[in-house]
Amino acid sequence: MSNVAITLPDGSVKQFDGPVTGAELAAAIGPGLAKAALAIKIEGEVLDLSRSIDVDSTVEIITRKSDDALDLIRHDTAHVMAEAVQALYPGTQVTIGPSIENGFYYDFARDEPFTPDDLEKIEAKMMEIIKRDDSFIREEWDRDDAIRHFTDIGEKYKAQLIHDLPATETISIYRQGDWMDLCRGPHLPSTGHVGKGFKLLKLAGAYWRGDSNNEMLQRIYGTSWRDDKELKAHLMMLEEAEKRDHRRLGREMGLFHFQEEAVGSVFWHPNGWTLYRTLETYIRARLDKAKYVEVKTPQLIDRGLWEASGHWEKFRDHMFTAETEDDRIFALKPMNCPGHVQIFRQGITSYRDLPLRMAEFGSCHRYEPSGALHGLMRVRAFTQDDAHIFCTEDQITSETEAFCELLLSVYKDCGFEEVVVKFADRPETRAGEDAVWDRAEAALTEAVEASGLEYTLNPGEGAFYGPKLEFVLRDAIGRDWQCGTLQVDFVLPERLDATYVGEDGAKHRPVMLHRAILGSFERFIGILIENYAGRMPMWMAPVQAVVATITSDADAYAIEVRNALDAAGIRAELDIRNEKINYKVREHSLAKVPAMLVVGQREIEDRKVALRRLGGKDQEFLALDDAIARLVEEGKSPAEK
DSSP, X not given: OOOEEEEOTTSOEEEESSOEEHHHHHHHHOHHHHHHOOEEEETTEEEOTTOEEOSOEEEEEEOTTSTTHHHHHHHHHHHHHHHHHHHHSTTOEEOOOOEEXXXXXXXXXXXXXXXXXXXXXXXXXXXHHXXXXXXXXXXXXXXXXXXXXXXXXXXXXXHHHHHHSOTTSXXXXXXXXXXXXXXXXXXXXXXXXXXXXXXXXXXXXEEGGGOTTSOEEEEEEEEEOSSHHHHHHHHHHHHHHHHTOHHHHHHHTTOEEOOGGGTTOOEXXXXXXXXXXXXXXXXXXXXXXXXXXXXXXXXXXXXXXXXXXXXXXXXXXXXXXXXXXXXXXXXXXXXXXXXXXXXXXSSOOBGGGOSEEEEEEEEEEOOOOGGGOBTTTBOSEEEEEEEEEEEOGGGHHHHHHHHHHHHHHHHHHTTOOOXXXXXXXXXXXXXXXXXXXXXXXXHHHHHHHHTTOOEEEOTTOSBTTBOEEEEEEEOTTSOEEEEEEEEEESHHHHHTTOOEEOTTSSEEOOEEEEEEEEEEHHHHHHHHHHHTTTOOOTTTOSSOEEEEESSGGGHHHHHHHHHHHHHTTOOEEEEOOSSOHHHHHHHHHHTTOSXXXXXXXXXXXXXXXXXXXXXXXXXXXXXXHHHHHHHHHHTOOGGGO
């Protein structure tokens, strides 16, 4: 029996005479750790505490405080829920139940639909199972025996899952008491380690294996956390998110709507379009200062270009197409990059012309499944603040630094100061040789490190033509949104034959930096609405001020005030309806108008206005010119300052 050396995260090494389990390793380190241990991570792979380590390895003991703990807790909560459901509703079949962001779900096959009242009963039964504290025990089964077992007990979905697994796959079954489930693991030591920090949230329908041709199953969603304190914080965030839902606020503020005749496309109302154009004007001004040139490319492009670029093979299922009488097939563009290469290829480009920063507010269309659509956050028709920087390899670092500075500045102007950067490297399915990817990844690594930004790795999530940086911003209630990207592409210029004339007089391939800051206007506006709960900063607000009268005697003065605001460039509306002022204040507060200028007889006599702020109870009496000067200054776009 050979010795086994275990290297711990702090660099220390523990020697054992032979194989050692995770539980034994934790006990050898100390009784406190033995009690707190939930699982082990061997060379980056999370495994059960009961798994044996028989070769020299780097090992981490996972406790409840570890980053990996939440996935384990959520996975096990799903198992506990599945047992509870089958205990309460015999004959229900279990199918698939993974952990997901912030929680878990399980899909069930049952003739009778679950109701919201059932969730409370299931939670109570889950508590019983957790208190029972049954150990999770891993067993390896013969494939045929496993199929036979699940078939015999009426679990046809589990039998099908096992049948479809690769022949090389180990069939592992986990027991918790008398209940068992097909699962790769890993798991906590016992059901008691799940704890009480969970809540079942909602019911939904889901097709077996996500295929609409298959049976409809019932899905139960839940959330699970390390403890009750974390759970309460998350539930409060969900409650706050519900209040901030951009779809509800969009209706209340009269910004936009959706309807079945144009699924996944936005009907922008006047105030919503004003918000859109204000954001577009701001971004355009920032791009002008950064020396971008703006272009516009066609919506419909022949499939031949998409085939040459590689998008046809990769994105065909997400493209809307049209066929003409002469049998040509065109696609509504799902992205702008091939069109920008066509502009670059016109005429002769010299190295002196680089970098060329080519921007487009490009209208794109992608077929998203109906079930994936979600207000402004997931649509089929959208506009990207897209740009492509054509440059030399030597210019990648300086252009990346300049872009990162611009992006962070834009986010700050829009109210987002917390930004996380992720480095996404080569995906499994990609275009280009490994040597090309080596160059692209090395160049982007050098560039992001030169920018001074900290980043984490997001393995395998790069674009099919190049590695990318993903910029994730955090909103006012702690939610993360991935918006901006920067991608280094050596592949597309090669595929579409883009060249420039170098200093040596020879032709060279440019590097193409694909970059976006907002991502899509639609989604970013949805994020803005939720971040501000509809109370947009003065410069963004579709209606910046309302002039409201106390009595009809003030109508003429109110019109004069509104005209003065218009002349000063303030987006103002007039409210001279025969309604009480408190009613008007409530209505415009619901519409999230930042400022109200209230006028009555006293204001007429003094040539003043009573200035009220959204959410404030007090009002300030100002001379009309002073009030206008103040609102003009507050209403300036950051690009104007």
